[in-house]
Amino acid sequence: MLSVKVPAGVDTGTRLKLTGEGEPGERGGPPGDLYVVVHVQEHPIFIREDTEVICEVPISFTQAALGAQIEVPTLDGKVRMKIPSGTQSGKVFRLKGKGIPSLNGYQRGDQHVRITVEVPEKLTRKQRELLEQFAAISGEDAHPQSKSFFDKVREMFGAEEAGQEEDVA
Secondary structure (H helix, E strand, C coil): CCCCCCCCCCCCCCEEEECCCCCCCHHHCCCCCEEEECCCCCCCCEEEECCEEEEEEEEEHHHHHHCEEEEEEECCEEEEEEECCCCCCCCEEEECCCCCECCCCCCECCEEEEEEEECCCCCCHHHHHHHHHHHHHHHHHHCHHHHHHHHHHHHHHHHHHCCCCCCCC
């Protein structure tokens, strides 16, 4: 049995050289070296990209709209993170220095937190009523991304409406 000290920051494919731990040399010569190839198991929450770590965190519709303080898992434990009001699904926040240590030990990567806004699948009658009221008083100002998208669509198809149709293959 042989114990191997694996340094922080290794990744899949890293070769560790154990001097003198290999097969004995020919004709009584000294033992050779043993190389251990590391395979890092995938994590259920974190995705690794070199020294960077990515984590997807679900938040509620109300947390995204109103803003909130949430707990986010990191490699070192949980940290509190501020979600600003109006946060959109897919927004990525950076937690500096919360990633993987580099193999040389001088720096540490960052953690990127990707926000996923969860929309309720079932609403009570009261929730539906309140959301309908919200929609009625909000108008188009409540949906800046979709407004921008549809403006681009109108602009794109504006040429066709003016009689300048293009052939689509």
